[in-house]
Amino acid sequence: MTVSQQATVPLEAAGQRFDQALAALFPAYSRSRLADWIKRGQATLDGRSVPPRTRVHGGERVALAAALEIETPACAEPIALSIVHEDAHLLVIDKPAGLVVHPGAGNRDGTLLNALLHHAPQLAALPRAGIVHRLDKDTSGLLVVAKTLPAHTALVAMLGRHAVERRYAAVVEGVLIAGGTVTAPLGRHPVDRLRRAVREDDGKPAVTHYRLRERFPAHTYIACQLETGRTHQIRVHMAHIHHPLVGDPLYGGGLRLPRGAGAALAAALRGFRRQALHAEQLAFVHPLTGQALAFQAPLPADFQGLLAALRADAAGADR
Structure with a gap:
């Protein structure tokens, strides 16, 4: 890929x-990348290679002629992708x-990155093959991937x-009375490197808003x-407000079967072996065209099955 x-x-x-x-002339490229191109002589001023600190007078001709190097040395693999949207500049994937x-x-x-390199080999020239944000392995739903620098x-x-x-859909333990906001800084867990924790003194700011969709006898959607x-x-x-996600292996504290739960609900909770979290909506302005974009991903089958079991059990309890 060349610029x-x-x-x-x-x-x-x-x-x-x-x-x-x-x-200022090329805001689509990061300052560090432009500085590197200047040093390599791939960004010129009136046809000459000049130091970055050279003062301009106005009216000079600037040219970029750079080859993008391979930044993602991983193997392409033919892994199926659920593509919600694709254009010349970006992809939206339902993971x-x-x-x-x-x-x-x-x-x-066997990762999404390997699948992306198979789908669009030119992504090897982008940092992390164009992946700009992540979802946890066992979280389903939408994420956007860049196709161009x-x-x-x-x-x-x-x-x-x-x-x-x-926006995410989630099922949590316990019955929430109302929606709210959690404002608690996050950082690495002091002991377990796989976990994150609320760290009031040195954590990074983190804010999550949540609202109620449905209440059950011992859970909330x-x-x-x-x-x-x-x-x-x-x-x-x-988990910090004592309502961990159903099935969360790191923060859920193990399987909790509510008192009086029917056999079907107990089986559904035992069989749900991931955190009940789904990235259902992604909305942003297209960075190159300016078009407002919004995407929805339907709940996957296991999540729908969990909700169905909760609803059926709640209906039985009401009788």
């Missing part, structure tokens, strides 16, 4: 450094539960300023809206 673009330095930029003027997003210790292949830069910036709306996007955020926040 080949030209522009003219505006007169009002006179006196700026070359790297500053370049960043099934059980699929790891990015290779790591113990998961070197300008889209990648823009989406990362949008996520950083919370300009991507993400809720919708969660992320204001920030920390690792395991919803899972930790709901």
